[in-house]
Amino acid sequence: MHFPNLLNARDLGGYPTVDGAQTSWRSLVRADDLAQLTAEGVRALADYGVETVVDLRWPEEAALYPSPVPAALPQVRYQRISLLTHTEDEWRLRSRDVAKELWKCVVLEHVRIELRHVLSAIAAAPAGPLLFHCVAGKDRTGLIAALLLALADAEPQAIARDYAMSSANLRDAYLKRYAGADPQRIVEALRCPEEGAYNMLQFLADAGGVRAYLAQIGLKEHVIERLRGRLRS
Known part of the structure:
Protein backbone atom coordinates (compact mmCIF):
# COMPACT_ATOMS: atom_id res chain seq x y z
CA MET A 1 0.00 0.00 0.00
CA HIS A 2 1.21 3.50 -0.79
CA PHE A 3 0.00 6.69 0.83
CA PRO A 4 2.40 9.41 -0.37
CA ASN A 5 4.51 10.91 2.43
CA LEU A 6 3.59 8.23 4.98
CA LEU A 7 6.55 6.11 6.03
CA ASN A 8 5.06 3.45 8.27
CA ALA A 9 1.64 2.44 6.95
CA ARG A 10 0.57 -1.15 6.43
CA ASP A 11 -2.54 -3.30 6.28
CA LEU A 12 -2.80 -5.87 9.06
CA GLY A 13 -4.15 -8.45 6.63
CA GLY A 14 -2.29 -11.54 5.49
CA TYR A 15 -0.56 -12.36 8.78
CA PRO A 16 -0.38 -16.11 9.53
CA THR A 17 -2.42 -17.37 12.46
CA VAL A 18 -1.73 -20.25 14.82
CA ASP A 19 -4.57 -22.28 13.28
CA GLY A 20 -3.21 -22.01 9.74
CA ALA A 21 -5.41 -19.18 8.50
CA GLN A 22 -4.57 -15.55 7.75
CA THR A 23 -5.77 -12.24 9.11
CA SER A 24 -8.30 -10.36 6.99
CA TRP A 25 -7.27 -7.73 4.47
CA ARG A 26 -8.73 -4.22 4.13
CA SER A 27 -10.11 -4.14 7.64
CA LEU A 28 -7.41 -2.58 9.85
CA VAL A 29 -4.59 -0.32 8.74
CA ARG A 30 -1.84 1.05 11.01
CA ALA A 31 0.03 4.20 10.07
CA ASP A 32 2.11 7.16 11.09
CA ASP A 33 0.92 10.79 11.24
CA LEU A 34 -1.69 11.59 8.58
CA ALA A 35 -0.71 15.27 8.84
CA GLN A 36 2.21 14.30 6.57
CA LEU A 37 -0.09 13.31 3.69
CA THR A 38 0.14 15.11 0.39
CA ALA A 39 -3.05 15.82 -1.56
CA GLU A 40 -2.23 12.67 -3.52
CA GLY A 41 -1.90 10.79 -0.24
CA VAL A 42 -5.31 11.96 0.93
CA ARG A 43 -6.80 10.73 -2.36
CA ALA A 44 -5.02 7.40 -1.91
CA LEU A 45 -6.57 7.10 1.54
CA ALA A 46 -10.02 7.62 0.04
CA ASP A 47 -9.29 5.23 -2.84
CA TYR A 48 -8.29 2.52 -0.35
CA GLY A 49 -11.77 2.82 1.10
CA VAL A 50 -10.85 3.99 4.59
CA GLU A 51 -14.11 4.73 6.41
CA THR A 52 -12.84 5.46 9.93
CA VAL A 53 -9.69 7.11 11.30
CA VAL A 54 -8.74 6.79 14.97
CA ASP A 55 -6.07 9.35 15.87
CA LEU A 56 -4.12 8.30 18.99
CA ARG A 57 -2.09 11.49 19.33
CA TRP A 58 -2.01 13.82 22.31
CA PRO A 59 -4.00 17.07 22.07
CA GLU A 60 -0.76 19.06 21.74
CA GLU A 61 0.36 16.95 18.79
CA ALA A 62 -2.97 17.19 17.01
CA ALA A 63 -3.12 20.96 17.55
CA LEU A 64 0.39 21.47 16.16
CA TYR A 65 -0.16 19.25 13.12
CA PRO A 66 -3.91 18.96 12.44
CA SER A 67 -5.22 15.93 10.60
CA PRO A 68 -6.30 16.65 7.02
CA ARG A 80 -9.13 11.49 18.21
CA ILE A 81 -8.64 9.47 21.39
CA SER A 82 -5.40 10.11 23.23
CA LEU A 83 -3.78 6.82 24.12
CA LEU A 84 -1.53 6.66 27.17
CA THR A 85 -2.28 9.69 29.35
CA HIS A 86 -3.99 12.94 28.47
CA THR A 87 -0.90 15.00 27.71
CA GLU A 88 2.64 14.38 26.54
CA ASP A 89 4.16 15.89 29.70
CA GLU A 90 2.04 13.66 31.94
CA TRP A 91 3.14 10.55 30.07
CA ARG A 92 6.80 11.53 30.21
CA LEU A 93 6.57 11.75 33.98
CA ARG A 94 5.04 8.28 34.17
CA SER A 95 7.30 6.52 31.70
CA ARG A 96 10.79 7.76 32.54
CA ASP A 97 13.54 5.16 32.36
CA VAL A 98 11.29 2.43 30.95
CA ALA A 99 13.30 0.06 28.76
CA LYS A 100 11.87 -0.37 25.27
CA GLU A 101 11.74 -4.12 25.83
CA LEU A 102 9.28 -3.55 28.71
CA TRP A 103 7.43 -0.47 27.43
CA LYS A 104 4.34 -2.33 26.19
CA CYS A 105 3.97 -4.15 29.51
CA VAL A 106 4.08 -0.86 31.42
CA VAL A 107 1.31 0.54 29.22
CA LEU A 108 -0.84 -2.59 29.58
CA GLU A 109 -0.47 -2.36 33.34
CA HIS A 110 -1.06 1.36 33.86
CA VAL A 111 -3.12 2.74 30.96
CA ARG A 112 -6.16 0.49 31.06
CA ILE A 113 -8.85 3.16 30.87
CA GLU A 114 -7.35 4.75 27.77
CA LEU A 115 -6.87 1.34 26.14
CA ARG A 116 -10.50 0.51 26.82
CA HIS A 117 -11.63 3.74 25.17
CA VAL A 118 -9.52 3.17 22.05
CA LEU A 119 -10.50 -0.48 21.63
CA SER A 120 -14.16 0.29 22.25
CA ALA A 121 -14.04 2.91 19.50
CA ILE A 122 -12.50 0.44 17.07
CA ALA A 123 -15.12 -2.17 17.94
CA ALA A 124 -17.97 0.33 17.52
CA ALA A 125 -16.81 1.62 14.13
CA PRO A 126 -18.54 0.61 10.88
CA ALA A 127 -17.25 -2.57 9.29
CA GLY A 128 -15.28 -0.85 6.51
CA PRO A 129 -11.53 -0.24 6.57
CA LEU A 130 -10.34 1.53 9.73
CA LEU A 131 -6.98 3.28 10.07
CA PHE A 132 -5.39 4.06 13.42
CA HIS A 133 -2.24 6.11 13.88
CA CYS A 134 -0.09 8.22 16.20
CA VAL A 135 2.98 10.24 15.13
CA ALA A 136 5.67 7.76 14.13
CA GLY A 137 3.20 4.89 14.07
CA LYS A 138 5.46 2.64 16.12
CA ASP A 139 4.75 2.70 19.88
CA ARG A 140 1.14 3.71 20.54
CA THR A 141 0.04 2.39 17.17
CA GLY A 142 2.23 -0.68 17.57
CA LEU A 143 0.67 -1.54 20.90
CA ILE A 144 -2.87 -1.44 19.49
CA ALA A 145 -1.78 -3.46 16.45
CA ALA A 146 -0.13 -6.10 18.63
CA LEU A 147 -3.21 -6.45 20.84
CA LEU A 148 -5.51 -6.83 17.85
CA LEU A 149 -3.20 -9.32 16.16
CA ALA A 150 -2.93 -11.32 19.38
CA LEU A 151 -6.71 -11.39 19.68
CA ALA A 152 -6.88 -12.68 16.10
CA ASP A 153 -4.49 -15.51 17.06
CA ALA A 154 -1.72 -14.27 14.78
CA GLU A 155 1.49 -16.21 15.20
CA PRO A 156 3.77 -14.66 17.84
CA GLN A 157 6.58 -14.35 15.29
CA ALA A 158 4.29 -12.37 12.98
CA ILE A 159 3.29 -10.01 15.80
CA ALA A 160 6.94 -9.45 16.73
CA ARG A 161 7.98 -8.85 13.12
CA ASP A 162 5.17 -6.36 12.60
CA TYR A 163 6.27 -4.41 15.66
CA ALA A 164 9.96 -4.44 14.68
CA MET A 165 9.24 -3.42 11.08
CA SER A 166 8.68 0.20 12.10
CA SER A 167 12.37 0.78 12.86
CA ALA A 168 13.44 -0.01 9.31
CA ASN A 169 10.52 1.89 7.80
CA LEU A 170 11.38 5.10 9.65
CA ARG A 171 15.17 5.04 10.01
CA ASP A 172 16.46 6.61 6.78
CA ALA A 173 13.78 9.29 6.53
CA TYR A 174 14.17 10.31 10.17
CA LEU A 175 17.96 10.52 9.88
CA LYS A 176 17.48 12.92 6.95
CA ARG A 177 14.66 14.84 8.63
CA TYR A 178 16.71 15.41 11.78
CA ALA A 179 20.12 15.68 10.14
CA GLY A 180 21.38 18.08 12.81
CA ALA A 181 20.65 15.70 15.68
CA ASP A 182 22.79 12.91 17.09
CA LEU A 204 -0.99 -11.26 28.35
CA ALA A 205 -0.39 -14.97 28.97
CA ASP A 206 0.27 -14.26 32.65
CA ALA A 207 -3.04 -12.34 32.76
CA GLY A 208 -4.88 -15.43 31.50
CA GLY A 209 -4.67 -14.63 27.80
CA VAL A 210 -5.55 -11.66 25.65
CA ARG A 211 -9.30 -12.20 26.07
CA ALA A 212 -8.97 -12.32 29.84
CA TYR A 213 -6.87 -9.15 29.83
CA LEU A 214 -9.39 -7.29 27.67
CA ALA A 215 -12.16 -8.37 30.02
CA GLN A 216 -10.09 -7.15 32.98
CA GLU A 225 -15.77 -10.67 19.65
CA ARG A 226 -16.33 -7.68 17.40
CA LEU A 227 -12.67 -6.71 17.72
CA ARG A 228 -11.59 -10.24 16.87
CA GLY A 229 -13.93 -10.24 13.89
CA ARG A 230 -12.05 -7.30 12.45
CA LEU A 231 -9.16 -9.59 11.52
CA ARG A 232 -10.92 -12.97 11.48
CA SER A 233 -13.92 -12.61 9.21
Whole structure:
Protein backbone atom coordinates (compact mmCIF):
# COMPACT_ATOMS: atom_id res chain seq x y z
CA MET A 1 0.00 0.00 0.00
CA HIS A 2 1.21 3.50 -0.79
CA PHE A 3 0.00 6.69 0.83
CA PRO A 4 2.40 9.41 -0.37
CA ASN A 5 4.51 10.91 2.43
CA LEU A 6 3.59 8.23 4.98
CA LEU A 7 6.55 6.11 6.03
CA ASN A 8 5.06 3.45 8.27
CA ALA A 9 1.64 2.44 6.95
CA ARG A 10 0.57 -1.15 6.43
CA ASP A 11 -2.54 -3.30 6.28
CA LEU A 12 -2.80 -5.87 9.06
CA GLY A 13 -4.15 -8.45 6.63
CA GLY A 14 -2.29 -11.54 5.49
CA TYR A 15 -0.56 -12.36 8.78
CA PRO A 16 -0.38 -16.11 9.53
CA THR A 17 -2.42 -17.37 12.46
CA VAL A 18 -1.73 -20.25 14.82
CA ASP A 19 -4.57 -22.28 13.28
CA GLY A 20 -3.21 -22.01 9.74
CA ALA A 21 -5.41 -19.18 8.50
CA GLN A 22 -4.57 -15.55 7.75
CA THR A 23 -5.77 -12.24 9.11
CA SER A 24 -8.30 -10.36 6.99
CA TRP A 25 -7.27 -7.73 4.47
CA ARG A 26 -8.73 -4.22 4.13
CA SER A 27 -10.11 -4.14 7.64
CA LEU A 28 -7.41 -2.58 9.85
CA VAL A 29 -4.59 -0.32 8.74
CA ARG A 30 -1.84 1.05 11.01
CA ALA A 31 0.03 4.20 10.07
CA ASP A 32 2.11 7.16 11.09
CA ASP A 33 0.92 10.79 11.24
CA LEU A 34 -1.69 11.59 8.58
CA ALA A 35 -0.71 15.27 8.84
CA GLN A 36 2.21 14.30 6.57
CA LEU A 37 -0.09 13.31 3.69
CA THR A 38 0.14 15.11 0.39
CA ALA A 39 -3.05 15.82 -1.56
CA GLU A 40 -2.23 12.67 -3.52
CA GLY A 41 -1.90 10.79 -0.24
CA VAL A 42 -5.31 11.96 0.93
CA ARG A 43 -6.80 10.73 -2.36
CA ALA A 44 -5.02 7.40 -1.91
CA LEU A 45 -6.57 7.10 1.54
CA ALA A 46 -10.02 7.62 0.04
CA ASP A 47 -9.29 5.23 -2.84
CA TYR A 48 -8.29 2.52 -0.35
CA GLY A 49 -11.77 2.82 1.10
CA VAL A 50 -10.85 3.99 4.59
CA GLU A 51 -14.11 4.73 6.41
CA THR A 52 -12.84 5.46 9.93
CA VAL A 53 -9.69 7.11 11.30
CA VAL A 54 -8.74 6.79 14.97
CA ASP A 55 -6.07 9.35 15.87
CA LEU A 56 -4.12 8.30 18.99
CA ARG A 57 -2.09 11.49 19.33
CA TRP A 58 -2.01 13.82 22.31
CA PRO A 59 -4.00 17.07 22.07
CA GLU A 60 -0.76 19.06 21.74
CA GLU A 61 0.36 16.95 18.79
CA ALA A 62 -2.97 17.19 17.01
CA ALA A 63 -3.12 20.96 17.55
CA LEU A 64 0.39 21.47 16.16
CA TYR A 65 -0.16 19.25 13.12
CA PRO A 66 -3.91 18.96 12.44
CA SER A 67 -5.22 15.93 10.60
CA PRO A 68 -6.30 16.65 7.02
CA VAL A 69 -9.07 14.08 7.25
CA PRO A 70 -12.00 16.09 8.68
CA ALA A 71 -11.72 18.84 6.06
CA ALA A 72 -10.55 16.84 3.04
CA LEU A 73 -12.57 13.65 3.63
CA PRO A 74 -15.77 14.63 5.43
CA GLN A 75 -17.27 11.24 4.60
CA VAL A 76 -14.64 9.54 6.78
CA ARG A 77 -15.47 9.07 10.44
CA TYR A 78 -12.67 10.74 12.43
CA GLN A 79 -12.04 10.25 16.15
CA ARG A 80 -9.13 11.49 18.21
CA ILE A 81 -8.64 9.47 21.39
CA SER A 82 -5.40 10.11 23.23
CA LEU A 83 -3.78 6.82 24.12
CA LEU A 84 -1.53 6.66 27.17
CA THR A 85 -2.28 9.69 29.35
CA HIS A 86 -3.99 12.94 28.47
CA THR A 87 -0.90 15.00 27.71
CA GLU A 88 2.64 14.38 26.54
CA ASP A 89 4.16 15.89 29.70
CA GLU A 90 2.04 13.66 31.94
CA TRP A 91 3.14 10.55 30.07
CA ARG A 92 6.80 11.53 30.21
CA LEU A 93 6.57 11.75 33.98
CA ARG A 94 5.04 8.28 34.17
CA SER A 95 7.30 6.52 31.70
CA ARG A 96 10.79 7.76 32.54
CA ASP A 97 13.54 5.16 32.36
CA VAL A 98 11.29 2.43 30.95
CA ALA A 99 13.30 0.06 28.76
CA LYS A 100 11.87 -0.37 25.27
CA GLU A 101 11.74 -4.12 25.83
CA LEU A 102 9.28 -3.55 28.71
CA TRP A 103 7.43 -0.47 27.43
CA LYS A 104 4.34 -2.33 26.19
CA CYS A 105 3.97 -4.15 29.51
CA VAL A 106 4.08 -0.86 31.42
CA VAL A 107 1.31 0.54 29.22
CA LEU A 108 -0.84 -2.59 29.58
CA GLU A 109 -0.47 -2.36 33.34
CA HIS A 110 -1.06 1.36 33.86
CA VAL A 111 -3.12 2.74 30.96
CA ARG A 112 -6.16 0.49 31.06
CA ILE A 113 -8.85 3.16 30.87
CA GLU A 114 -7.35 4.75 27.77
CA LEU A 115 -6.87 1.34 26.14
CA ARG A 116 -10.50 0.51 26.82
CA HIS A 117 -11.63 3.74 25.17
CA VAL A 118 -9.52 3.17 22.05
CA LEU A 119 -10.50 -0.48 21.63
CA SER A 120 -14.16 0.29 22.25
CA ALA A 121 -14.04 2.91 19.50
CA ILE A 122 -12.50 0.44 17.07
CA ALA A 123 -15.12 -2.17 17.94
CA ALA A 124 -17.97 0.33 17.52
CA ALA A 125 -16.81 1.62 14.13
CA PRO A 126 -18.54 0.61 10.88
CA ALA A 127 -17.25 -2.57 9.29
CA GLY A 128 -15.28 -0.85 6.51
CA PRO A 129 -11.53 -0.24 6.57
CA LEU A 130 -10.34 1.53 9.73
CA LEU A 131 -6.98 3.28 10.07
CA PHE A 132 -5.39 4.06 13.42
CA HIS A 133 -2.24 6.11 13.88
CA CYS A 134 -0.09 8.22 16.20
CA VAL A 135 2.98 10.24 15.13
CA ALA A 136 5.67 7.76 14.13
CA GLY A 137 3.20 4.89 14.07
CA LYS A 138 5.46 2.64 16.12
CA ASP A 139 4.75 2.70 19.88
CA ARG A 140 1.14 3.71 20.54
CA THR A 141 0.04 2.39 17.17
CA GLY A 142 2.23 -0.68 17.57
CA LEU A 143 0.67 -1.54 20.90
CA ILE A 144 -2.87 -1.44 19.49
CA ALA A 145 -1.78 -3.46 16.45
CA ALA A 146 -0.13 -6.10 18.63
CA LEU A 147 -3.21 -6.45 20.84
CA LEU A 148 -5.51 -6.83 17.85
CA LEU A 149 -3.20 -9.32 16.16
CA ALA A 150 -2.93 -11.32 19.38
CA LEU A 151 -6.71 -11.39 19.68
CA ALA A 152 -6.88 -12.68 16.10
CA ASP A 153 -4.49 -15.51 17.06
CA ALA A 154 -1.72 -14.27 14.78
CA GLU A 155 1.49 -16.21 15.20
CA PRO A 156 3.77 -14.66 17.84
CA GLN A 157 6.58 -14.35 15.29
CA ALA A 158 4.29 -12.37 12.98
CA ILE A 159 3.29 -10.01 15.80
CA ALA A 160 6.94 -9.45 16.73
CA ARG A 161 7.98 -8.85 13.12
CA ASP A 162 5.17 -6.36 12.60
CA TYR A 163 6.27 -4.41 15.66
CA ALA A 164 9.96 -4.44 14.68
CA MET A 165 9.24 -3.42 11.08
CA SER A 166 8.68 0.20 12.10
CA SER A 167 12.37 0.78 12.86
CA ALA A 168 13.44 -0.01 9.31
CA ASN A 169 10.52 1.89 7.80
CA LEU A 170 11.38 5.10 9.65
CA ARG A 171 15.17 5.04 10.01
CA ASP A 172 16.46 6.61 6.78
CA ALA A 173 13.78 9.29 6.53
CA TYR A 174 14.17 10.31 10.17
CA LEU A 175 17.96 10.52 9.88
CA LYS A 176 17.48 12.92 6.95
CA ARG A 177 14.66 14.84 8.63
CA TYR A 178 16.71 15.41 11.78
CA ALA A 179 20.12 15.68 10.14
CA GLY A 180 21.38 18.08 12.81
CA ALA A 181 20.65 15.70 15.68
CA ASP A 182 22.79 12.91 17.09
CA PRO A 183 22.14 9.96 14.74
CA GLN A 184 22.67 7.43 17.51
CA ARG A 185 19.92 9.03 19.58
CA ILE A 186 17.57 8.92 16.59
CA VAL A 187 18.32 5.26 15.93
CA GLU A 188 17.77 4.44 19.61
CA ALA A 189 14.49 6.38 19.69
CA LEU A 190 13.26 4.41 16.68
CA ARG A 191 14.23 1.03 18.09
CA CYS A 192 11.34 -1.44 18.19
CA PRO A 193 12.87 -4.68 19.51
CA GLU A 194 11.02 -7.90 18.82
CA GLU A 195 11.66 -8.75 22.46
CA GLY A 196 9.21 -5.99 23.40
CA ALA A 197 6.43 -7.77 21.54
CA TYR A 198 7.32 -11.13 23.06
CA ASN A 199 7.34 -9.58 26.54
CA MET A 200 3.89 -8.15 25.87
CA LEU A 201 2.60 -11.56 24.79
CA GLN A 202 4.01 -13.07 27.99
CA PHE A 203 2.30 -10.34 30.02
CA LEU A 204 -0.99 -11.26 28.35
CA ALA A 205 -0.39 -14.97 28.97
CA ASP A 206 0.27 -14.26 32.65
CA ALA A 207 -3.04 -12.34 32.76
CA GLY A 208 -4.88 -15.43 31.50
CA GLY A 209 -4.67 -14.63 27.80
CA VAL A 210 -5.55 -11.66 25.65
CA ARG A 211 -9.30 -12.20 26.07
CA ALA A 212 -8.97 -12.32 29.84
CA TYR A 213 -6.87 -9.15 29.83
CA LEU A 214 -9.39 -7.29 27.67
CA ALA A 215 -12.16 -8.37 30.02
CA GLN A 216 -10.09 -7.15 32.98
CA ILE A 217 -9.82 -3.65 31.48
CA GLY A 218 -13.59 -3.53 31.10
CA LEU A 219 -14.47 -4.77 27.61
CA LYS A 220 -17.62 -6.85 27.33
CA GLU A 221 -17.56 -10.20 25.54
CA HIS A 222 -19.52 -8.92 22.52
CA VAL A 223 -17.02 -6.05 22.14
CA ILE A 224 -14.10 -8.49 22.29
CA GLU A 225 -15.77 -10.67 19.65
CA ARG A 226 -16.33 -7.68 17.40
CA LEU A 227 -12.67 -6.71 17.72
CA ARG A 228 -11.59 -10.24 16.87
CA GLY A 229 -13.93 -10.24 13.89
CA ARG A 230 -12.05 -7.30 12.45
CA LEU A 231 -9.16 -9.59 11.52
CA ARG A 232 -10.92 -12.97 11.48
CA SER A 233 -13.92 -12.61 9.21
